[in-house]
Amino acid sequence: xWILLILLVIILIIAFTSIKIVKQAExxxxxxxxxxxxxxxxxxxxxxxxxxxVRSVVSLKQQTMDVPxxxxxxxxxxxxxxxxxxxxxxxxxxxxxxxxxxxxKGIEYLAITTIRDIIGKMNLDETFSSxxxxxxxxxxVLDDATDRWGCKVERVEIKDITPPADVRDAxxxxxxxxxxxxxxxxxxxxxxxxxxxxxxxxxQAAILEADADREAQIRRAAGEAQAIKxxxxxxxxxxxxxxxxxxxxxxxxxxxxxxxxxxxEKVADGEANKVFIxxxxxxxxASLGSLSEVVKDNKKKSE
Numbered sequence: 492x493w494i495l496l497i498l499l500v501i502i503l504i505i506a507f508t509s510i511k512i513v514k515q516a517e518x519x520x521x522x523x524x525x526x527x528x529x530x531x532x533x534x535x536x537x538x539x540x541x542x543x544x545v546r547s548v549v550s551l552k553q554q555t556m557d558v559p560x561x562x563x564x565x566x567x568x569x570x571x572x573x574x575x576x577x578x579x580x581x582x583x584x585x586x587x588x589x590x591x592x593x594x595x596k597g598i599e600y601l602a603i604t605t606i607r608d609i610i611g612k613m614n615l616d617e618t619f620s621s622x623x624x625x626x627x628x629x630x631x632v633l634d635d636a637t638d639r640w641g642c643k644v645e646r647v648e649i650k651d652i653t654p655p656a657d658v659r660d661a662x663x664x665x666x667x668x669x670x671x672x673x674x675x676x677x678x679x680x681x682x683x684x685x686x687x688x689x690x691x692x693x694x695q696a697a698i699l700e701a702d703a704d705r706e707a708q709i710r711r712a713a714g715e716a717q718a719i720k721x722x723x724x725x726x727x728x729x730x731x732x733x734x735x736x737x738x739x740x741x742x743x744x745x746x747x748x749x750x751x752x753x754x755x756e757k758v759a760d761g762e763a764n765k766v767f768i769x770x771x772x773x774x775x776x777a778s779l780g781s782l783s784e785v786v787k788d789n790k791k792k793s794e
Contacts (some may be wrong), residue, residue, distance in 0.1 A: 510535045518584045520546040549584040558602045563610040572653040583641025591640045605632045
């Protein structure tokens with residue numbers, strides 16, 4: 492009975508050590524008698540106790556690794572601190588275990604040396620404006636170097652670049668000066684634009700005023716011309732009416748000469764008027780004088 496219990500316990504121990512369950516996104520590196528045997532994928536795996544041994548459990552997920560902040564000297568001899576993070580994924584678990592002592596340490600040291608090499612060729616201003624370029628260079632170098640370790644570097648990101656305190660103060664002063672300069676430029680530009688707008692407004696007002704004056708003069712002249720035309724037409728109608736009346740009356744030469752003298756009398760009525768009688772009019776005056784004498788003689792005889 493005791494022998495059966497001991498055998499049962501031994502069988503359970505052997506079964507427990509022989510059956511391995513590998514989780515999803517993980518693999519087991521199994522060695523047999525100290526030598527690489529196989530890579531066990533996710534699921535149930537059976538190994539031989541005392542012969543097979545699980546050397547390492549490798550994750551196939553994308554992993555992140557924070558590179559400790561490093562003091563780096565730029566091309567213009569400024570010491571800055573750079574904080575970096577690396578995203579990588581193991582593509583060959585056997586290489587990741589057997590080709591390097593510690594994959595994470597290898598990536599970390601390689602990232603540090605590469606950062607120093609890249610930043611050492613750049614000025615301080617370039618390090619702030621070229622983060623994407625630095626990230627790409629780091630990724631390419633790390634990916635090429637870690638390929639033989641069964642690892643692929645997916646991405647490298649610089650989290651922070653910290654310059655010394657005195658450099659930060661100088662940069663802040665420069666930034667404030669640049670901001671003030673831009674403010675002055677914008678203010679002067681606004682004043683110039685305002686002056687231009689005011690001048691344009693005055694110019695347009697002067698043009699509109701001139702156009703209005705010209706239009707008023709044109710309309711005034713047109714009105715005067717129309718008034719003169721209407722007066723002339725009225726005078727012409729009046730003369731036509733007089734002419735028609737005289738024509739209907741059929742006057743003789745004596746009556747016409749008499750009316751002419753009456754008109755001359757009205758014209759000469761003013762003090763400053765000087766009337767020049769044509770020579771032909773003197774015959775008419777003489778005739779009228781004779782006529783008046785005849786009338787006077789006839790009156791005396793009748794008396």
